[in-house]
Amino acid sequence: MEQNQRALNGSCRVRIPRSDEAMFIHPCTAVFFDMDGVLVDSSTQIAQALAAWSLWTGVDVEGMQAEFQSMTDYDFVRLVAPHLDTELQVRQIQEREELLANNSRGVPGAKKLYAQVPGDLRAVVTNGCRSVACARLRSAGFKDPDVLITSDDVRRGKPDPEPYQKALDSMSLVAPSVVAVEDSIKGATSAKKAGLFVIGYDPDGGSHGLEEVADLVVASLGDITFHWRT
Known part of the structure; x- marks a missing residue:
């Protein structure tokens, strides 16, 4: 009340x-x-996390930062890398983001x-x-x-x-x-x-x-x- x-x-x-x-x-x-x-x-952190993930996977994410920032990690991976293991890729992205979050x-x-x-x-x-x-x-x-x-x-x-x-x-x-x-x-x-x-x-x-x-x-x-x- x-x-x-x-x-x-x-x-x-x-x-x-x-x-x-x-x-x-x-x-x-x-x-x-x-x-x-x-x-x-978090724009810098997101850019760094995406760049690292792109290097790991070879997926081209140039110009995709705004999309990534406005989507869930699962939706983003399904969009740009439907051929990869979604759970694994999301885990890699989130682990990197968490490491960078302290800044x-x-x-x-x-x-x-x-x-x-x-x-x-x-x-x-x-x-x-x-x-x-x-x-x-x-x-x-x-x-x-x-x-x-x-x-x-x-x-x-x-x-x-x-x-x-x-x-x-x-x-x-x-x-x-x-x-x-x-x-x-x-x-x-x-x-x-x-x-x-x-x-x-x-x-x-x-x-x-x-x-x-x-x-x-x-x-x-x-x-x-x-x-x-x-």
């Missing part, structure tokens, strides 16, 4: 891009964060935004595996989320709505007053299909099509403020 009452007191304020004055306010019962690219800047750092503004949400009203929803997700979050200085949904917890990853629906069910919440923060089209699609209000994060303007899926798109996490009345 206490969680539900506090959830009703939440709001999300977003500064509309290209306007210093306009402010959009949306009711907010909880916040679900994507991890890679929203909370943790993780937060996306600018992410820790401040994450801390604005009460711990029992936030979740992290990622296509990554649990061991890598935990290692990256802790290395980057984020408190462990009360709810963490990873590829280990679902049968179908993003863009399927299952990951976000699983988070909703885990917290006994209903959309659309739950806000998701996503930086990929696949992630935003997953959240929208689950009924969430989606804020797209596109710092360099390179996520073409994100604005067609997300309800709002911002270039800086500093444009978002979460507030709960006590």
Whole structure:
């Protein structure tokens, strides 16, 4: 009851891009964060893990980093190397990622935004595996989320709505007053299909099509403020 009452007191304020004055306010019962690219800047680690795996297997993954970052490891291996043993290749990729995770750092503004949400009203929803997700979050200085949904917890990853629906069910919440923060089209699609209000994060303007899926798109996490009345 206490969680539900506090959830009703939440709001999300977003500064509309290209306007210093306009402010959009949306009711907010909880916040679900994507991890890679929203909370943790893991782009270098992902590039290194992919390069190592490519050397081991001879699979050409040039230009595939964005796809890898927005898919589960299983889906990615099935896409680029259907002829190889999926379980074995996923294990090799994840072991490499976990080794590299100790050098993780937060996306600018992410820790401040994450801390604005009460711990029992936030979740992290990622296509990554649990061991890598935990290692990256802790290395980057984020408190462990009360709810963490990873590829280990679902049968179908993003863009399927299952990951976000699983988070909703885990917290006994209903959309659309739950806000998701996503930086990929696949992630935003997953959240929208689950009924969430989606804020797209596109710092360099390179996520073409994100604005067609997300309800709002911002270039800086500093444009978002979460507030709960006590």
